[in-house]
Amino acid sequence: MFLLDLLRQIRWQDLLDIIIVSIISYRILLIIKGTKAAQMLAGLGILLIASFFSRYLQLYTIDWIIQSFWSQVVIVLIILFQPEIRRALAHMGESSFLQGFTSAEELKSLEEIVKVSVGLANRKIGALIVLERDVSLKDYVEIGTPLDAKVTKELLLSIFHPTSPIHDGAVVIRGNRVVAAGCFLPITLGADVSKTLGTRHRAGIGVTEETDAVAIIVSEETGTISVAIHGKLQTHIDMGTLRDILTDLFTESKKTVGVPKKSQDFLGRRGSENR
Structure with missing residues (x-):
């Protein structure tokens, strides 16, 4: 009653x-x-x-x-x-609750990013590529050199060439456009970050701690590729794995919130190298 x-x-x-x-x-x-x-x-x-x-x-x-x-x-x-x-x-x-699917141009841009990352790693040229997702990176873009150019392997190779005046900073990519280069990013202050990691890796971790962006870091000392997502760093990424991570993130993220399950499983299975 x-x-x-x-x-x-x-x-x-x-x-x-x-x-x-x-x-x-x-x-x-x-x-x-x-x-x-x-x-x-x-x-x-x-x-x-x-x-x-x-x-x-x-x-x-x-x-x-x-x-x-x-x-x-x-x-x-x-x-x-x-x-x-x-x-x-x-x-x-x-961001809206109902987002569209990744365009063919964006998928092509992801493939270009994979190729340039491997090319830079083979030549041991340091690089930091940040891919914007839902959270805007305009605060970091304003500090860098605006470009607004189509993502191509040739463009990214020229930006990170040691003779380039903007090779030390990060490149910010939005969709299929390189919006800025030579950008300065926040450095992570986490006490659990390995002492062997340099400024480039710490900046990659730092920007993913504050935003939902994805950072691809190429080490000029070892020629290894690392990926930072939500403040977690995974090193020694090969070409196939990098392609799978980016495709997973930028297709599944159109339908889900945060890191898609495949990428979560990958990070969980392989462990976080920044600890």
Whole structure:
């Protein structure tokens, strides 16, 4: 009887409210899944549990410290989750829920990127190629040299040639266009990043920590190809594997959120080399 009375009191607006909150919560969890934000949320959960225990056990000093922290929690969350908040807002503002399929031109551009990566690796020419996905990279593009040119193997080889004045920076690619070269990217400050990695690899990891971009790094010392996705770096990528990763990301990402399952399985199976 009580349950029936409760159901009668539920309005259609209440159901709509619950559905909207559930969708927003689900998409937020997808955005922070596999990022440092997930670990930070776990830490906040531990603090919440500690707050309950401190009150129950009458540990007044600890309780005062924790309560002082909670009074500033909004500011703390904004500081801690700044990259994730920026990524989420950009994702909501720029991408639609129903995206189209990858065009033939974009698939052709991916093949050009694979070929140039292998060509640069064989010649031991260092390179950093960043492929934009849902989150805009315009902040980094504005720092570099604007190009807006079609993606071709010849163009990318000329950009990264040691005599080129913009070979040290990163190339940013959007769709089938090279939008800028000589771009400067944020350097990861992660303590778990291998000391053997240079600035180019750290920049590749850094930009993928703050955005959902894909970074391809070619080492000039070893001639190896590495791929960074969501702050995780996988090294010693061969031509076939690189083609599979890019095709998977830029076709499946039109239908799913985040990293497609095949790429997740690949990164999980091979492990992260930046740890």
